[in-house]
Amino acid sequence: MTAENGSTDEAATTPTTAILTESSLSETSTPLVTSPDDIEPKPPAGPEALSAVLLAEIDGFEPVTAAGADRELSIEDAAALQPDPTEELPLLETRGYQGGWTRAFRNNDNDVVITTVYDFVSALEADFYLEDGTITLIGDGSTIYEVEALPGARGFRQDISDDGDPLVVFGITFTSGNQWFLVTILGDPGSATPERLLPVASAQFAAAVDSGP
Numbered sequence: 001m002t003a004e005n006g007s008t009d010e011a012a013t014t015p016t017t018a019i020l021t022e023s024s025l026s027e028t029s030t031p032l033v034t035s036p037d038d039i040e041p042k043p044p045a046g047p048e049a050l051s052a053v054l055l056a057e058i059d060g061f062e063p064v065t066a067a068g069a070d071r072e073l074s075i076e077d078a079a080a081l082q083p084d085p086t087e088e089l090p091l092l093e094t095r096g097y098q099g100g101w102t103r104a105f106r107n108n109d110n111d112v113v114i115t116t117v118y119d120f121v122s123a124l125e126a127d128f129y130l131e132d133g134t135i136t137l138i139g140d141g142s143t144i145y146e147v148e149a150l151p152g153a154r155g156f157r158q159d160i161s162d163d164g165d166p167l168v169v170f171g172i173t174f175t176s177g178n179q180w181f182l183v184t185i186l187g188d189p190g191s192a193t194p195e196r197l198l199p200v201a202s203a204q205f206a207a208a209v210d211s212g213p
Contacts, residue, residue, distance in 0.1 A: 038123040041096075042178045045119045047072045050101040053179070053211045054115045055204055061105035061113055073100035078118060095129045096121025111187030111196070115204055118180045126175040130154065133173060147172055149198065150205050170194050172201035176208035 045053075050072070063070065071077075075097050079089040100118040107113075120126040137156050138144055147153040153174035160167050170192065171184040183201040185192045 038127075041121050042098075042119075042123075044098040045179070047099060047101065049211075050099055050117050050119060050179075051103075053117055053207060054101055054103050055200070055207060056103075058105050058113060058200055058203075061107045061111075064104040064106050064112070069104040071102060073102055073116075073118075091129075091132060092118075095125040095132075109187060109191040111185055111192045113183070113185050113197070113200055115200075116182045117208075120178050120180060123175070123178045126178050126180045129180050130173060130175050147174075147198075147201075149202060150174055153201070153205070155194070168192050170197045172197060174201075174205060174208075176205075177212065179208065181205070181208055 051070075073081075075089065075092050076085075078092055078097065078100050079085040081102075082088040098119040098121060100116065102114060102116040105113045105115075118126075118129070120129060134144055134154055134156075137158075140158075143157045145155040145157075147155045150172065153172055155170070155172050158169040158171075160169060166189060167186060168189045169184055169186045171182060173180070173182045175181070181204060183197065183204050185197045185200070
């Protein structure tokens with residue numbers, strides 16, 4: 001599966017619209033249960049299927065070959081990706097985490113794109129995890145957005161620093177069936193932009209829908 005950068009689609013001009021706050025989530029969130037299938041437990045997809053659903057190529061980026069850049073995520077690995085693994089681990093257990101995969105890419109501007117998928121026990125639990133993450137990001141001071149081009153998706157921005165140098169993280173997160181996806185770009189604010197992220201997230205969104213978990 002491949003993402004082509006620099007899409008001319010009108011939706012690719014910006015991935016973000018109205019800023020969300022925690023109090024507005026109930027007004028903007030899609031219903032968490034839409035059919036009996038949403039609460040039906042699903043068997044684990046398995047590492048091979050999770051690896052296959054993530055983009056294998058991104059135009060303008062090369063896969064990162066360092067150890068751990070393309071790997072399966074146990075529940076402990078997934079928890080360790082968060083600032084407080086001791087809080088994240090019981091949350092993942094509650095949501096019925098069944099496995100995950102993450103893959104990183106880098107471009108000539110040294111921007112890093114990371115795609116990640118988590119497999120949960122049901123579509124309902126995946127949607128709950130999306131809401132959990134949104135509330136956490138708001139609590140951490142991130143700016144949260146709706147993403148008009150991708151139904152049900154959320155976008156966010158985090159401003160960070162590396163030895164005093166300003167960096168920015170843009171992310172887009174969404175669910176497809178019982179799987180949760182996150183696509184982020186990290187880099188210099190001049191090159192790591194929403195316009196560069198959205199075509200990648202759109203390609204990942206389409207790949208997730210096509211896989212039909």
